[in-house]
Amino acid sequence: MKFIQILFSFNGRINRSGWWLLNLPIFTIFAISAVTFDFPATKLLEQIHLLILLVLALAHITISAKRWQDKNRSALWLLLHIVPLICSVSIIAVNLFSGLWVLIHFITVINGLWTVIELGLVKGTEGSNQYGPDSETSSEAVIDVYISICGISSIIFVFGIFFFVFKEGASFLFGGLDIWEFLTSEEWYPTSLQNQRYGTFALILGTFSVTVLAMLLAVPFGLGAAIYVSEFCSPKLRETFKIVIEFLAAIPSVVWGFIGLTLMNQLIIQVFNVPIGLTMLNGGIMLALMSVPIIVSIAEDALKAVPDSYREAAEAMGATRWQIIYRVLLPAAKNGLLAAVLLGAARSIGETMAVLMATGHSVNIPSGPLSWIRTLTATIAAELGEVARGGEHYQVLFIIGILLFSITFVVNLIADLVIKGIRQS
């Protein structure tokens, strides 16, 4: 009720800070839309976009109306800036750029600036007026609405993204694609002229194997580093370490890919005596390097969150340092540590550029860490750019996107259940 009252009702009053708080995001969205309006989009996207703009415009109008009422004036004052604005927009729409029209434009801009000053800067009447009680008491409600919009929008974004990925792939997913073959065949011939085959088994295995390898490398190092930083470091050294580790996280993935393609490639050739170093091992090392910072910082937070009284109690019992870590800290922090590992794994599964460059990008059933592989994400990245929009191959790439979504969803679900199980026991 509060929601509709504040965003879409002409009744009541609103103060200056409330007007700014709600209008700033609206202005921003309008500004972005103005710049990106030409962006090629589907019909449906365009309609949704327009609908959102309309709703926002309505919200802007009702909020401004309440602001006029706050100054004890009728909401009809709104017409003062809406009428010229509509004139002006229609002038632009039909491309009239001369003489009188430019003058009208100019008037609109001045008018707009004046309205902003009037609505945004001038205080409302003190005490209650004919439209409602003093507006300074309404701040709380406005902030409430603002925060809940932020929360809801994240949910809308997630579902929106899922919806569009799903929509792009849906017609082929339900009409023509043999899902069993899609999941179990290793024949990935999306552009064959005679016989297109869309088997992703090798790609799924590639994603899993490189992720598992990366985790085998990253988890011991990551957790070890976290324990060291949180339990053994002097405070000064700890700050330095944390900065360095965060710096590691700031290296863009294409740089890791480049290191894999050149430096690590050469290194693997020399160390393992293989003809080419673009292998699962190469990709795994790159992914491990990328996920270690995430694991370290989250695991370190989890260990820090264990109350000092636990440590003191253990020490009082005569436990050694190792015993404290092994028997007290790790069990107490296990939820956070698990979250750290799973977030690291999610980073590895979702990573694209580095694995595209470092793993050889070859459709192969992996036979060991030195075989060349190809991952699901790299396939999408490599092929989406040149594919014909709307065709079967295009849709299959989106279905791979759905598959990745589902894999991440299942991983998160399992993590949730495991954590819940731990909590109950």
Place this chain on the structure above:
Amino acid sequence: MKYRRLIIYVVLSILVLSIYGFVIRDSSSGKHTGNGSGQSIIKNKGSDTMVNLAQAWAEIYSGVSDTVSVEVSGGGSGTGVAALINGTVDIANCSRQIKPKEKEEATKNTGKEPIEFIVGYDALAVYVHKDNPLNKITIPQLADIYGEEGTITRWDNLGIANSGCRSDKIIRISRQSNSGTYFYFREALLGKDRDFELGSLDLHGSKDVVEVIGRTHCAIGYSGMGYATDHVKMLEVATTYDQPYYAPNLENVIAKTYPIARPLYMYSLGEPTGEAKAYLDWILSDEGQKIVEKLGFVPLTSN
């Protein structure tokens, strides 16, 4: 108080910018359709192989004609054709021929048929490591290396001793399966009926192919001839074993004796008119073709 003033400035600038945004957007699309005055814009998009070439053309053309500016972007042949189908570009660059289905869609969507222009040639060179003793190869041999159920898997099968490659296994370097380069090479080797054997390293760019081959004694691969470096060797190619071998160079491509050279295309929606026509004419002129040669591609005729 200080902050409040700052916030006001920010908001005012956002407002003004958004108004400007609307004005700029509409006036630029006005120019695009020819209603406005001043510079007109030709939008040019497509093939990554051609993007450097297209950019060079656009840059030099801005000195030739000061009423036109050409906006170039890459993204791949497919992206260019998709934009053509949506009617959002004037000229699409394509390193493969447009497919009948795409042509049909473009005609259906925009009411105009895409018109094709060949603007130059790109010779695909077959690369090996510089220490590889192999100097020449035939198309059927390449087909047996790359094709499904091919019989050549070791350097030994080609009759050479590649001492740098200990395992003697040929490592096939290829491109991602929908790049224009991949399409062309597959058709040149195998025709339309066969596919490549899976398990090649499908790299993501012409440069990467040469880079990896330069580091790998066992590798063979294909890429544009302009990408050659000191670490790799280009092979001479013959159509069959009893035909003469030709090196990938300008003379052989222009004389059409080098067997794996492909045309580079530009597509316009309907017969080009006005500025777009002038631009395409200039590209096909001697001056435009000189730039083709400068960027490592092959012009339509020798000068």
